[in-house]
Amino acid sequence: MIETRDLTKMYGELYALNRLSLKLEKGDVYGFIGPNGAGKTTTMRILATLLNPTWGEATVCGYSIYNNAKEIRRLIGYMPDFFGVYDDMKVIEYLEFFAAAYRIDGPARRKTCDQVLDLVGLDYKRDALVTSLSRGMTQRLGLARVLLHDPQVLLLDEPASGLDPRARIEMKTLLNQLRSMGKTILISSHILPELAEICNKIGIIERGLLIFDGTVESAIRQVRKNTVYLVAVANDLNGQARDQIEGHVDVLSIDEKEVQGCLRVTLADGITDASFLVDRLMEKGLRMKTFKEEEINLEKVFLDITKGITN
Numbered sequence: 001m002i003e004t005r006d007l008t009k010m011y012g013e014l015y016a017l018n019r020l021s022l023k024l025e026k027g028d029v030y031g032f033i034g035p036n037g038a039g040k041t042t043t044m045r046i047l048a049t050l051l052n053p054t055w056g057e058a059t060v061c062g063y064s065i066y067n068n069a070k071e072i073r074r075l076i077g078y079m080p081d082f083f084g085v086y087d088d089m090k091v092i093e094y095l096e097f098f099a100a101a102y103r104i105d106g107p108a109r110r111k112t113c114d115q116v117l118d119l120v121g122l123d124y125k126r127d128a129l130v131t132s133l134s135r136g137m138t139q140r141l142g143l144a145r146v147l148l149h150d151p152q153v154l155l156l157d158e159p160a161s162g163l164d165p166r167a168r169i170e171m172k173t174l175l176n177q178l179r180s181m182g183k184t185i186l187i188s189s190h191i192l193p194e195l196a197e198i199c200n201k202i203g204i205i206e207r208g209l210l211i212f213d214g215t216v217e218s219a220i221r222q223v224r225k226n227t228v229y230l231v232a233v234a235n236d237l238n239g240q241a242r243d244q245i246e247g248h249v250d251v252l253s254i255d256e257k258e259v260q261g262c263l264r265v266t267l268a269d270g271i272t273d274a275s276f277l278v279d280r281l282m283e284k285g286l287r288m289k290t291f292k293e294e295e296i297n298l299e300k301v302f303l304d305i306t307k308g309i310t311n
Contacts, residue, residue, distance in 0.1 A: 001024050001025060001026050001028070001060070001061055001152065001153055001184040002022070002023070002024040002030075002047060002058075002059070002060055002153060002184065002186060003022070003023045003024070003058070003059050004020050004021055004022050004023075004043075004047075004056065004057070004058040004059075005021050005056060005057045005058075006019045006020070006021060006055070006056040006057070007019070007020040007021070007043070007046065007053050007056035007057070007058050008020070008053060008054050008055050008056045009039075009042050009046065009051070009053050009054050009208075010054045015207070015208040016039050016042045016208055017039045017042055017043060017046075017053070017056075017208045018039075018207070018208040018209050019056065019209075020039070020043060020056070020205070020208070020209075020210050021210070022203055022210060022213055024184055024186060024201075025184075026152075026182070026184055027179075027182050027183075027184060028184055028185070028200060028201055029175070029179050029184075029185045029187065029198055029199045029200055029201070030185065030186050030187070030199060030200075030201045030202070030203060031187055031188075031189065031195035031196075031198075031199035031201070031202040031203070031216075032044075032186060032187065032188040032189075032202075032203050032205065033188070033189070033195065033202055033203065033204045033205070033298075033302055034188075034204060034205035034206055035206065037207075038205045038206050038207060038208065039205050039207075039208040040157070040188040040205060041080075041081065041157055041188070043205075044078065044080075044155045044157050044186065044188070046058060046065060047060055047065065047072075047076070047155055047186070048072075048073075048076060048078040048155055049065050049069040049072050049073060050078075052065075053065075060072045060075065060076060060153060061075045061152060061153060063075075074149065074151075075151055075152050075153060076151050076152070076153045076154070076155060077146030077147060077149070077151035077153070077154045077155070078146060078154075078155045078157075079142050079143060079145075079146050079154070079155065079156045079157060079159060080157050081157040081158035081161055081188075083142050085130045085138060085141070085142075086130060087129065087130050087131035088129070088130075088131070089129070089130050090126070090127050090128065090129060090130070091117070091122060091125050091126050091127070091128055091129075091130060091133070091141060092113060092117070092126040092127065094130050094141065094145070095113040095116065095117065095141075095144060095145060095148065096109055096110070096113055098145050098148055099112055099113055099148050102148055102149040104148065104149070112148055113148070114126075116144040116145075116147045116148055117144060119144070119147065119174075119177065120140040120141070120143055120144045120147075120174060121140065121170065121174070122137060122140055122141060122144065125137065134167070135162055135163060135164075135167070136163050136164065136166075136167025136170065136171070139159060139160075139163060139167070139171065140170070140171070140174065142159075143156075143159065143174065147178075151183075152183070152184060153183070153184045153185075153186070154178065154183050154184070154185045154186070154187075155186050156175075156185060156186070156187040156188070157188050158188055158189055159171055159175075159187065159189070160172075160189055161189075172197065172198060175187070175198050176198055179198060187199070195298060196216050196298040199216065200215065200216075201213075201214065201215055201216075202214070202215075202216055202219060202298070204219070204301075204302060204305050211305060212305050216298065216301075219298075219301045219305070220296050220301060222301075222305070223296065223300065223301050223304045223305065224296055225269070226252060226266050226267055226268070226269060226271075227266075227267045227271065227272045227274065227293065228264060228265065228266050228267070228293065228294040229264075229265045229267070229274045229277065229291065229292065229293055229294065230262055230263070230264060230265075230290055230291070230292055230293075230294050231245070231262070231263045231265050231277060231281075231288075231290060231291055232261050232262040232263065232288075232289045232290035232291075233261075233281060233286040233287055233288060233289055234286075234287040234288075234289040235285075235286060235287055236261060236286060240284060240286060241263060241281055241286055242254060242263060244280045244281055244284055244286075245263070245265060245277060245280065245281075248276070248280070249268070250267055250268050250271045250276060251265060251266070251267060251268065252266045252267060252268045252269070253265075253266045254266070261289075262290060264294065265277065274291075274293075277291070278291060
């Protein structure tokens with residue numbers, strides 16, 4: 001659905017994008033991650049045919065950005081990080097205005113507007129003035145606008161930017177709905193843990209260079225080479241748990257967690273099965289209270305892979 005090959009954008013001697021190559025299949029939800037100035041918005045503007053690259057190729061739904069701009073614009077919905085709204089319009093009037101621009105006419109126009117309002121949860125605000133909407137509602141209205149013509153591909157630049165926690169949860173729920181509808185979505189965001197929950201692939205870009213491209217799981221494996229488990233027992237009065245684990249051939253190291261009585265056990269290289277820990281502890285009559293693999297979030301992945309350099 002989206003493919004770029006050596007996509008490059010220069011401003012003078014500055015590389016805003018440096019030979020970016022990525023590929024999104026139908027139904028992918030791709031999280032585009034990077035610091036400010038890394039090239040995320042530049043990429044989206046090029047894919048939306050609003051900005052010409054210096055060189056390289058990009059196709060959307062099989063159409064080249066160079067000579068098929070009209071076809072691409074019919075197939076995409078682009079939501080920039082900041083977009084203007086007409087404050088003196090009602091919500092339904094705002095959507096009908098853009099529906100008319102998409103040449104959706106007659107009874108189909110009102111039906112389409114009603115459908116997207118229901119999808120984004122703004123049907124109860126249909127007669128409210130746009131100026132009366134909160135930041136979260138305005139973001140949802142912007143998403144409703146780009147859904148009017150039922151695009152196959154969505155380019156969402158920071159859709160959760162500036163939202164409060166409840167509004168972010170609502171936006172995440174909405175994005176999951178769009179994913180279930182089979183939309184191909186390229187989404188940039190700084191709300192990294194939420195991206196991990198809705199994206200099947202991520203790309204990490206820094207200073208115009210794509211430094212990681214793959215699944216969330218593969219990114220985590222790249223950052224953490226060894227499997228780590230959190231272990232705690234209910235009746236460990238004399239440190240017996242540590243004594244039973246320490247020195248085992250499949251244990252690389254043991255650290256005390258901040259929570260008293262919880263051990264952070266790092267397994268040796270190549271070892272992922274930690275069932276032997278349970279066996280050894282239960283043989284000594286110790287009752288398991290905590291036994292789980294330590295989770296690693298997308299924020300740590302981002303910090304470990306990037307260097308904090310921006311353009």
